[in-house]
Amino acid sequence: MQQYISQLNEAQRAPVLQKDGPMIIIAGAGSGKTRVLTIRIAYLMHQGIDAFNILSLTFTNKAAREMKNRIADIVGASEAKNLWMGTFHSIFAKILRSEADKLGYPSNFTIYDSQDSLRAISGIIKEMQLDRDIYKPKQVLSRISTFKNSLITVKAYFNDPELQEADAMSKKPRMGEIYQAYVDRCFKSGAMDFDDLLLKTNELLTRFPEVLAKYQNRFRYILVDEYQDTNHSQYLIVRALSDKFQNICVVGDDAQSIYAFRGANINNILNFQKDYQGVNTYRLEQNYRSTRNIVEAANTVMEHNKTKLDKVVWTANEFGPKIKIHRSLTDAEEGRFVASTIFEQKMQNQMTNGQFAILYRTNAQSRAMEDALRKRDIPYRIYGGLSFYQRKEIKDVLCYLRLVLNPKDEEALMRVINYPARGIGDTTIEKLTVAANHYKRSIFEVMQNIDRIDLKLNSGTKQKLQDFVTMIQSFQVINENQDAFYITDHVSKKTGLVQELKKDATPEGMARIQNIEELLNGIKDFTEGQKEVDGARGSLAEFMEDVALATDLDKDTTDEDRVALMTIHLAKGLEFPHVFIVGMEEDLFPSAMSMSTRSELEEERRLFYVALTRAEHQAYLTYAQSRYRWGKLTDSEPSRFIEEIDGQYLEYLTPAETNYRFKPMIDKDVFGDVDKSKLRLAKPVSSTPPKHITDNQPKPEAAIRKLKPVSSNAPSGAANLFDNNLTAGNIVMHERFGRGQVLNLEGVGADKKAEIKFEVGGIKKLLLRFAKLDII
Ligand code: ATP
Ligand code: MG
Numbered sequence: 055m056q057q058y059i060s061q062l063n064e065a066q067r068a069p070v071l072q073k074d075g076p077m078i079i080i081a082g083a084g085s086g087k088t089r090v091l092t093i094r095i096a097y098l099m100h101q102g103i104d105a106f107n108i109l110s111l112t113f114t115n116k117a118a119r120e121m122k123n124r125i126a127d128i129v130g131a132s133e134a135k136n137l138w139m140g141t142f143h144s145i146f147a148k149i150l151r152s153e154a155d156k157l158g159y160p161s162n163f164t165i166y167d168s169q170d171s172l173r174a175i176s177g178i179i180k181e182m183q184l185d186r187d188i189y190k191p192k193q194v195l196s197r198i199s200t201f202k203n204s205l206i207t208v209k210a211y212f213n214d215p216e217l218q219e220a221d222a223m224s225k226k227p228r229m230g231e232i233y234q235a236y237v238d239r240c241f242k243s244g245a246m247d248f249d250d251l252l253l254k255t256n257e258l259l260t261r262f263p264e265v266l267a268k269y270q271n272r273f274r275y276i277l278v279d280e281y282q283d284t285n286h287s288q289y290l291i292v293r294a295l296s297d298k299f300q301n302i303c304v305v306g307d308d309a310q311s312i313y314a315f316r317g318a319n320i321n322n323i324l325n326f327q328k329d330y331q332g333v334n335t336y337r338l339e340q341n342y343r344s345t346r347n348i349v350e351a352a353n354t355v356m357e358h359n360k361t362k363l364d365k366v367v368w369t370a371n372e373f374g375p376k377i378k379i380h381r382s383l384t385d386a387e388e389g390r391f392v393a394s395t396i397f398e399q400k401m402q403n404q405m406t407n408g409q410f411a412i413l414y415r416t417n418a419q420s421r422a423m424e425d426a427l428r429k430r431d432i433p434y435r436i437y438g439g440l441s442f443y444q445r446k447e448i449k450d451v452l453c454y455l456r457l458v459l460n461p462k463d464e465e466a467l468m469r470v471i472n473y474p475a476r477g478i479g480d481t482t483i484e485k486l487t488v489a490a491n492h493y494k495r496s497i498f499e500v501m502q503n504i505d506r507i508d509l510k511l512n513s514g515t516k517q518k519l520q521d522f523v524t525m526i527q528s529f530q531v532i533n534e535n536q537d538a539f540y541i542t543d544h545v546s547k548k549t550g551l552v553q554e555l556k557k558d559a560t561p562e563g564m565a566r567i568q569n570i571e572e573l574l575n576g577i578k579d580f581t582e583g584q585k586e587v588d589g590a591r592g593s594l595a596e597f598m599e600d601v602a603l604a605t606d607l608d609k610d611t612t613d614e615d616r617v618a619l620m621t622i623h624l625a626k627g628l629e630f631p632h633v634f635i636v637g638m639e640e641d642l643f644p645s646a647m648s649m650s651t652r653s654e655l656e657e658e659r660r661l662f663y664v665a666l667t668r669a670e671h672q673a674y675l676t677y678a679q680s681r682y683r684w685g686k687l688t689d690s691e692p693s694r695f696i697e698e699i700d701g702q703y704l705e706y707l708t709p710a711e712t713n714y715r716f717k718p719m720i721d722k723d724v725f726g727d728v729d730k731s732k733l734r735l736a737k738p739v740s741s742t743p744p745k746h747i748t749d750n751q752p753k754p755e756a757a758i759r760k761l762k763p764v765s766s767n768a769p770s771g772a773a774n775l776f777d778n779n780l781t782a783g784n785i786v787m788h789e790r791f792g793r794g795q796v797l798n799l800e801g802v803g804a805d806k807k808a809e810i811k812f813e814v815g816g817i818k819k820l821l822l823r824f825a826k827l828d829i830i
Contacts, residue, residue: 055100058093058128062086069303069336070094073101076296076330078281079305080323082367083352083667084343087305088627091277092121094303095137096128098275105136109273109295113280113627114605115140135587138273142288143248144603146255150246151599153258153265162459162595164245165602169444170465171195171236171247177468178235181487188225189232197221198233202249203285203317205256208234242496243464252287259294270298280627281306281326285317293329300330308363309356312623312661314653324363339366343629343670345374351673351703352666358698359656376705377666377673379696385419385637385681389426392634392676396617397430399632407433411618411630413665415643419636420619422681427617437620443601447555447566448573452601454545458529459595462496474554477518485509486519498523525549537581538597539574546570622665633669635662638677639690662695691826779829780808786827791818793830 059067066086069079070093081087091110099105112118118139126134138145147165154161166174175198176191201211211217211230221229240247246254259266276296278284281304284292296302304326311320327333341349349369356362382388392412399405412423412434420436427434442448450473453466461467472478489507490497500507501519511519525548533541546552555567580600581592590596618630637643644658666673677692696704780786784796794812801807806822820827 055097055128058096062090062093063338063340065336065338065340066090066093069334070097072334073098074299074301075332075334076300076302076326077304077334077336078323078326079303079336079338080307080363080365081305081336081338082307082341082365083310083664084341084349084369084629085338085367086340086342087307087338088117088121088279090338091279091303091305092124093128095121095277096125099125099129099133103275105133106138107272107274108137108277109145109275110137110139110277111142111145111279111292112140113283115144115603117279117627118144141603142284142291143251146291147251147599147603149269150251150254150258153262156262156265157254157258158241159246159254160244160460160462162244164243164456164460164463164466165251165599166240166245166247166465167444167602168195168248169449170245173465173468174239175232175236178232178239182228182231182235184228184232189228194226194229194232197226197229198236199249200317201233202247202253203287205253205287205290207253208237239464242462242490242494244460244462244496245465249287252285252291256287256290256294259291266294267298269295274299275301276303278302278304279306280310282308282311282320282323283313283318283626284322285313286319286322287317289319289322296330302330307365309359309365309660310626310664310667312626312657312664314657337365339368341367341369341667342371344369344667345371345671347374347376347703348666348669348673351377351699352663354700354703355659355663355666355695355698359659360652361656375672377675377699377703379704379706379708380674380676381692381708382676382678383680385422385678386425388636388676388678388681389422389424390429392423392636392674393426393430393432395634395674396427396432396632405631407615407617409631410634411620411625411628411632411668412634412636413620413622413625413668414636415622415645415661416637417621419642423619423636432617433615434617434619435614437618438605438624441605442569442572443604445566445569447551447569450551451542451546451570451573452598454526454529454549454551455542455594455598457498457526458533458541458545459598461498461526461530464497467497470549471522474550476522478515478522482511482515482519485511498526533594537585537592538594539577539581539592541594542577543574546574622661625668626664629668629670631669631671632674633665633672634674634676635665636676637681638675638693638696639681640693642681642683642690643693643695659695659698780822780827784829786810787830788812788820788825788827794818 059070062070063086066089069077069090079087079090095108095110098108110118110121112121118141122134122137122139125137150157150159151161151163154163172191172195175195176186179186179189179191179194201207201217206214206217208230211233218227218230221227240250259269273295276292278292283306292302292304304323306323308320308323311318311323314320327335344352346369349367349371353367380388380391382391396407396410399410400407412420414420414423417438424434424436443452450470453463453469456463456466457470468483471483486497486500486509489500489509493500493507501523504511504516504519529541529545529548532544536544552567552570555563555570557563558566577597580597584590584592584596622635635643643662644655648654648658675693675696677696678690680687680689682688780796780799782796782798785793786796787793788810791810791812794810796808796810797817798809799806800809807819808822808825808827809817809819810827811817
């Protein structure tokens, strides 16, 4: 043990050696926070703390597994096995199962994924005959999710006029009713959605003091990684559980808080000192992950955020290569650049695929990357997006399996009641739904009693419904004595699913059958593995629990050498020798939706910080001048984040003419309070701007003086900085089109346009609200 402790630096050692009491470690990326947590747990066990008494909450189940493995290396596998370690959702799902009866739920409750939830919401919107264009299911679901994560129950909603008013204002006065219907529907189905796993845990701990006491006594030591991204609901759980012993250790980095849009509350980190008595605060400053260039460049990025804690991050690592910037014409070309760079690096430096990661802002960007990698025969793996378990054919099998465990599960039933087709039509399903609502029973129960209820169904239809019930019940009997593999194999054959797929002889159809085979292989692995665990039998229930909470990132594919593709959000906590951050363009990253408030823009900047700090050795920032978005070829401009990095850390791989910027940094900040000291000119992104631009340039100061200060209460979307003083004849500089002369102005306010003749590219009409023009 001592050997592991001596490998830590002094600052890291202190929180490991403090055994009891509340503590917080605030530190920048790559400074060893996760490592400290790992060693701390091992050391607690070394000091005689029982593994059963330690609870450790991580961001992904993969992170938990890795941590557990490392601890097993130190203290031995048989002890490490007993640690409670996982994501909030997986740990509390487990606890909820054993306490479910208290909340009126069956212990085999189903966990709805977002597809199920969306389907349920869509159904409700339809039943209530609301306009889907106003009540967009995704928006409604996200609103309900916000309620749940803020612990606003249906009752609380109806007691809060402000919330109701807000929904009425956004033309959704019936939001509360939908919320109510959704909660009822989930309850009737014996189902919880992801947010419920936290909400119901809170309910459990508040309503049942004896349950709270039990878990407080069990979890004497609690550790939380990535604490900056906990939401209110998670915060309350941690608070309640740690209240008795106060042995709580949280680690986080305010600069990496990137889930505010999902309700994460950075105040949880800022207020920690107030929440507990005698908190020890530790700071780690030395980064061990990245080169000096990357660490220092990342620091310069964060300097642009106003809201942040004072923090130092430095590294003793070598300078390493500069961050490489690449511009391409299209997203396809961007993909080709990434693929060929990986190809060359592998050849020249004997690197493996697994040493590269491609990070993007939105999942849709993966396509261009995939095309290019495939052409180069570079194996890759996409994390996130549609996970394996959400693919149609897999989800169909899983829905049958869910019914075996919980026949009340309405979303599962709806999905497979007539798939493969067995002559149960929409009218019949509607009649069943009405009856189920009327009798306050599940649809399955109505089907079980179909002979006794008069739904005006013909005898053929009744028989089909009864056959379906009998089939599911026969599966249940088999499931009592068999493992997950046996029952899944049986179900996929007996339901006709596999036969149905075999009818489709296209390559896609074959791929679907292969997917089912892959599912079966996975289950076989799972059941064999489970049988080695104490008390587990590899049952279907055990498997389904695993599946419901599995994220793509969790799959253990360490043996596969592939380039990793994922969104930046998913990359949190990970590290790779070479990292490509692609799509570095305005409106994409920072995202177009994030530019209306400073706090949203700052969150995007933190996201960029997270992306950059994943790189150990080399970071590449790439952007395209045009890309297909929403099916249209759209022009794009380099992201402001590129120029926010101090130029000394950058190396341009492509000529930078069109990168040349001459715009004030306040351009998009007209909505907030404008600090005049921020009125500075962006430096050219190339250290040697092309000659035609340097010639005859006015001094930057002169240009600054010409800028009119912006009124601090300018409404969002207000007219451009310059629309008041721009007149025909002015010479202007546009960041992409270069120099030009204003010929004409037309329109007023937000619609005001300028006709400009550019030196290169000719005459263009630009909407001043969006055009980035400087008068020179
Ligand atoms: P993030 O904020 O990105 O989650 P982190 O603070 O959790 O980062 P770790 O992932 O724990 O940082 O550590 C970053 C890298 O530095 C890891 O590869 C880790 O093994 C290494 N490392 C941490 N501390 C030391 C140390 N004292 N000596 C050598 N290597 C270290
Ligand atoms: Mg970490």
